[in-house]
Amino acid sequence: MLARRQLSRPAARVRRSRREPADEGLLWLFDLDNTLHDTSHAIFPKIDAGMTRAVSELLDVDVDAANEYRTRYWKRYGATVIGMVRHHGADPHRFLHRSHDFDVKPLVRAEKGLAGKLKRLPGRKVLLTNAPLHYARAVLRHLGILQQFDALWGIEQMRLHGEFRPKPSAALLRYVLAHEGVSARRAVLVEDTLENLRGARRAGLRTVHVYHPGTPFARAHRHRPGYVDLRVNCVTDLLLRRRPLRG
Numbered sequence: 718m719l720a721r722r723q724l725s726r727p728a729a730r731v732r733r734s735r736r737e738p739a740d741e742g743l744l745w746l747f748d749l750d751n752t753l754h755d756t757s758h759a760i761f762p763k764i765d766a767g768m769t770r771a772v773s774e775l776l777d778v779d780v781d782a783a784n785e786y787r788t789r790y791w792k793r794y795g796a797t798v799i800g801m802v803r804h805h806g807a808d809p810h811r812f813l814h815r816s817h818d819f820d821v822k823p824l825v826r827a828e829k830g831l832a833g834k835l836k837r838l839p840g841r842k843v844l845l846t847n848a849p850l851h852y853a854r855a856v857l858r859h860l861g862i863l864q865q866f867d868a869l870w871g872i873e874q875m876r877l878h879g880e881f882r883p884k885p886s887a888a889l890l891r892y893v894l895a896h897e898g899v900s901a902r903r904a905v906l907v908e909d910t911l912e913n914l915r916g917a918r919r920a921g922l923r924t925v926h927v928y929h930p931g932t933p934f935a936r937a938h939r940h941r942p943g944y945v946d947l948r949v950n951c952v953t954d955l956l957l958r959r960r961p962l963r964g
């Protein structure tokens with residue numbers, strides 16, 4: 718039963734790591750889509766089609782009706798799966814597998830040498846994505862960076878008191894930090910979605926905006942918002958320009 722624990726279950730551990738004291742190094746919370754890889758290039762259209770198919774099959778409605786449900790739940794809850802669970806009793810794991818049922822290998826596009834770049838970034842790295850875990854793991858594995866992360870948090874892990882609490886939930890961020898044993902001031906969220914960065918700042922984290930032109934509302938902000946500490950275009954930028962995040 719998913720709701721037995723305060724959060725559904727601990728984040729998936731990639732490997733056991735030596736826990737650093739809270740005052741040593743930073744904890745990097747990395748988003749996945751349009752942050753570590755270019756999801757807009759070919760994957761988002763696949764997810765869109767998969768979501769519509771999954772909703773259509775589950776509710777036995779046509780494509781237009783399925784798209785209406787998707788839009789409604791995405792706007793209301795930040796993730797279609799939440800509406801499908803809450804209003805239609807969907808099994809979240811089955812729904813997420815059906816909606817992300819494709820091979821990522823021919824579709825993934827990302828900057829080169831990501832593994833080496835992440836390795837050179839001091840501090841622990843944890844993945845924090847509102848996407849499902851099996852999909853996140855497949856993308857990281859294909860990029861050759863799965864082992865760079867101490868833990869993976871997907872949408873399945875983001876349940877608090879039985880309710881989904883994806884980013885930008887401050888309660889989720891506080892839970893993740895407590896679980897990782899790090900104070901908010903030693904944690905950095907690296908992310909393309911500004912609303913999630915705004916939520917992170919409210920919870921006391923530092924913030925890095927990875928600009929991606931395909932992310933909704935990204936183009937509307939020509940300047941760095943006050944809740945963003947650093948704005949970059951890629952992980953290479955982060956390596957070179959992370960000085961404002963120290964101290």
Ligand SMILES: [Mg+2]
Pocket residue numbers: 748749750751752908909910
């Ligand atoms: Mg993203």
